[in-house]
Amino acid sequence: MSPAAPRARGGGRVSSRGAAAAREMSAHNRRGDWAAALQIFATATAALGNRTHNAAVYVEAIRAHGALGRPARALDTFQTLQASSLPPSLIGYTAAIRACATATHWPVALSLLQDARDEGLSPNTVSTNCALAACEAGGAWRDALALLDEAAAPDAISFHTAIAACRRAGGRPAARAALRLLRRMRAAHVRPSLIGYTTVMNALSAAGYVRPALLVFRALCADHDPDERAVHTALRACDGAGRRADGLALLAELAESGAAGEKLARRFRPLWDAKAAAAHKAPAAAAAVAGGSGRGRGRTRGGSGRGSAAPPQWRRRSRRSRKGPPPEHEAARGD
Numbered sequence: 060m061s062p063a064a065p066r067a068r069g070g071g072r073v074s075s076r077g078a079a080a081a082r083e084m085s086a087h088n089r090r091g092d093w094a095a096a097l098q099i100f101a102t103a104t105a106a107l108g109n110r111t112h113n114a115a116v117y118v119e120a121i122r123a124h125g126a127l128g129r130p131a132r133a134l135d136t137f138q139t140l141q142a143s144s145l146p147p148s149l150i151g152y153t154a155a156i157r158a159c160a161t162a163t164h165w166p167v168a169l170s171l172l173q174d175a176r177d178e179g180l181s182p183n184t185v186s187t188n189c190a191l192a193a194c195e196a197g198g199a200w201r202d203a204l205a206l207l208d209e210a211a212a213p214d215a216i217s218f219h220t221a222i223a224a225c226r227r228a229g230g231r232p233a234a235r236a237a238l239r240l241l242r243r244m245r246a247a248h249v250r251p252s253l254i255g256y257t258t259v260m261n262a263l264s265a266a267g268y269v270r271p272a273l274l275v276f277r278a279l280c281a282d283h284d285p286d287e288r289a290v291h292t293a294l295r296a297c298d299g300a301g302r303r304a305d306g307l308a309l310l311a312e313l314a315e316s317g318a319a320g321e322k323l324a325r326r327f328r329p330l331w332d333a334k335a336a337a338a339h340k341a342p343a344a345a346a347a348v349a350g351g352s353g354r355g356r357g358r359t360r361g362g363s364g365r366g367s368a369a370p371p372q373w374r375r376r377s378r379r380s381r382k383g384p385p386p387e388h389e390a391a392r393g394d
Contacts (some may be wrong), residue, residue, distance in 0.1 A: 077103065077113030084119035088275045093123035094104045114145045125158025133158035134167065139213040147178045153186040160193035168193035169202060184212055198228040200236060207240075218244045219255045226262040234266035241275065257292055264296030272296045273305060280312075284319050290327055298334060306331055 080103035089094035097357040100120040124133035137155040141147065152175040157170035172182060172190045187210045203224040207213055218240055219286075225237035237259045244251050251259075256279035263272040267353035275295040279285055290313065297306035310331060314324035 071134065076107060077116055081113055081115035081119055081170035087250055088122055093126045096123040114140060114148055114151055118151050121154040121158055130161055130164040132158045147180065147182045149175060149186060153189055156186060157189040160196050162188060162196045165197035165199060184214055188216050188220060191217060195220050195224040195227055198224060200225040200228040200233045204236060215249050218249060219252060222255055222258050226258050229265060231266045234262040234268055237262040238271060253286060253289065257289045260292045264299065269296045269300040269302060280316060285322065285323065290323050294327060294331060
């Protein structure tokens with residue numbers, strides 16, 4: 060008996076020409092030359108048609124279309140693969156899910172993941188992470204949490220992508236979910252990255268949770284050396300809530316944490332002091348504007364206003380001025 064021909068990753072017997080085309084396309088995709096990979100695909104399919112008998116050729120074309128931001132083209136290629144005599148493969152589904160991880164096609168990506176399950180394929184960590192990336196692109200944080208709960212073995216990428224989906228969605232419920240995911244990572248002994256911590260801080264501060272954001276920053280400092288982005292995020296949370304004392308305390312702690320922290324504290328302290336000085340000047344300037352406008356309202360049109368009765372319309376305006384400065388001046392005083 061002659062030896063059996065090798066099988067493609069997606070099933071089916073591989074023709075030598077199809078296998079060669081798949082190898083060339085893979086090499087071009089690794090180099091980022093996606094247009095060249097698609098040119099080889101066009102040549103191979105024109106010459107062989109469905110007789111390529113190689114799912115890898117289609118998978119590489121799907122990957123190239125996805126990298127070029129063409130989810131519709133990637134789906135067309137995937138449907139051609141599905142219509143062929145080749146059996147379904149998780150690699151083909153994963154490539155299509157990855158290509159659809161965009162703000163417009165993320166529901167299609169989740170539908171493809173379910174289709175893979177319906178075909179009897181068990182999603183692995185890579186395919187789940189591609190679906191999570193689709194949730195991030197669409198800000199579908201609840202779907203991301205559901206996927207994470209279903210994942211057999213979520214890794215750091217799984218958690219970080221779900222956290223990013225919460226940050227993109229915005230709002231207080233999503234911010235609280237991001238914080239829970241961070242705690243879940245630490246409980247599972249999966250180390251959050253520096254970017255992961257910073258993303259949670261951004262979600263919390265944007266939702267108005269300043270104190271939790273600062274607690275996350277301190278946890279970050281215990282786990283990593285903070286970078287400029289992390290320090291800027293923490294200080295911006297303090298500044299947005301008017302908690303300048305907390306910002307000063309944060310910089311003092313940073314200065315005592317070591318050489319790298321001291322360097323960052325020196326970098327941000329002048330900026331923080333300038334913001335504090337500007338905040339102190341704002342109420343005084345607002346009060347001066349309010350006082351000047353109030354003095355001018357008591358005068359008559361032709362005189363200095365001393366010892367003379369103001370006309371009725373001016374008296375009405377003067378009574379209104381006693382209610383205090385406009386709302387924007389009150390906001391300035393609140394700073």
